[in-house]
Amino acid sequence: MDFGFSSEQQDIRQLARQILGEQVSAESLKAYDEYAAPRFDRALWRTLSEAGLVAVPVSEAEGGGGFGFMELALLLEEVGRSIAPVPVLSHCVGGLMVLERFAGSDLKQRLLRPALAGELLLGAAVLEAGNEDPVNPLLTRAETSGDGLRLNGSKQAVAFARQSDYLLVAARHVDGVAVCFVDTRAPGVTLQDCQSTAFEPQAHVLLDNVEVAAEYVLEPSDGAAIMHWLGERLCAAHCAHQIGVADAAMRMAASYTSERQQFGVPVATFQAVGHRVADCYIDIECLRLATYQACSLLHDECEAGVETRIAKIWAGDTGHRVNYATQHVHGGMGIDRDYSLWRYSLWLRHNEMTLGGSSVHLAALGRSLAAGEGLFA
Structure with missing residues (x-):
């Protein structure tokens, strides 16, 4: 059995990586530092819309790309990898997906279709x-x-x-x-x-x-159910974004320590440095697996409360540990404003704080498991 991504999913990921890689850079992100300008690249947003990426989670019957939440998670991972200044998460999850599932035909005509066409932002x-x-x-x-x-x-x-x-x-x-x-x-x-x-x-x-x-x-009458449905998907979406941010920071650290030399040899050859970067890799892969599991279940409209909470815990802890480790192995370069790691550090902590402290989620997860939720019969 093949547990890998389909060719269509790989194409979505590759297209997103190509567009974001070409249009987002350390130089372009400088324009938004310290609130010099609103952090929203409208030209990039139009490009993503025209490429059909913004419409990925909406069915073809409603004018979308015909995919779902799992494909959107792959897009969000690439947005995190580039820390692109675009509202993919809020627009797609909080707007498009809710409208498609819960709105009547009249409201879809008023908001969903224009939002898919790039005429409205939700x-x-x-x-x-x-x-x-x-x-x-x-x-x-x-x-x-x-x-x-x-x-x-x-x-x-x-x-x-x-x-x-x-x-x-x-x-x-x-x-x-x-x-x-x-x-x-x-x-x-x-x-x-x-x-x-x-x-x-x-x-x-x-x-x-x-x-x-x-x-x-x-x-x-379905308000609470709608918000529960949305809350789980917003949580999983933030976790997907965190994968991209953490993975990019780790790869920056791996590249830097492979080139930076001390005592005539690359810093990466020092056992302590190698272990720290390896720990980052393990954390990120655990976050990736937990998040993909939650997103896959949510994609299929299955119960995923426990899985989403596990992904949330990993997102917070991974962000915290990867942030410290990558700063540590970079030394002073990690906080140099001419080097992009500091922006990734801010986003790792931003996502961690947005998702909430792990201790609270661990306690809630423990109560769920004690009640028999998420356990196989």
């Missing part, structure tokens, strides 16, 4: 201050207003919020959790820019009596 506002559970919104409330909803509350650290045309928002409703797409230009929507260590454009989203027409509301 995002997802899922985090609240002191509340990282997308299934249980606490600070955002929705009440019925005519046939639609009226929203009040706030979401924080929303990636590409100012660049997005519509944001997916979950709010507490008397009937449960309501999920809708909010026009970022609608009256009552305020965006407050905030800064992250990786220079990703983010904003706090304030909602003050924001009216959302019925056409933009997903099935309210």
Whole structure:
């Protein structure tokens, strides 16, 4: 039995690597350092859209590429490898995939088709201050207003919020959790820019009596289920991105230590250095296997709560260890602003913090296993 990727999946990965390798460089990324400009390369985004990569997870029947979440994970891995300034994760997972699975034909016509054509940018506002559970919104409330909803509350650290045309928002409703797409230009929507260590454009989203027409509301009775579905895929998507970031940092370290010499021999020949880079490789391969397992199950719409949590733990720990190890073997070069490793270090920690501390996830995983979840009968 062949457990490798299909030729189509390999083509998607290769095409993404080629485009991103040609258009993203240390020089091009300098333009966004220290928030000198919003970290969004619109020309690259158009290229990815025109190449059909943005539409990868959407079925052909809806105008997409006809693939799924596993193929999107391979794309996200390449985005991480180049730390490209494009909103693939938020647009594809928080926007396109949710619309395809949960929206009616009218909303698909209004948002999905234009988003696939590159005419609209979508995002997802899922985090609240002191509340990282997308299934249980606490600070955002929705009440019925005519046939639609009226929203009040706030979401924080929303990636590409100012660049997005519509944001997916979950709010507490008397009937449960309501999920809708909010026009970022609608009256009552305020965006407050905030800064992250990786220079990703983010904003706090304030909602003050924001009216959302019925056409933009997903099935309210399924709100919690929608957000659970989305939360698992956002988590796995971040893990896929982390694979690419960590792998690129490790390869930079391997290349540097093979060329840098001490006492007349390459630093890579020192046993301690070799062991540290080898440990990075082992960590990354464990993260890769855990993430592919979770993404494969999610691709097939199978239960993957335990697998996703395992991938999340590996993503955090791998990011932490690879960050320190690659900085260590580089010596002073690791923090030189003319050398790109420092940007990868920021993204390794950014993804680690976005996914949350491993100790919390380990405790939750232990409770799941103790309850018999994820165990073979």
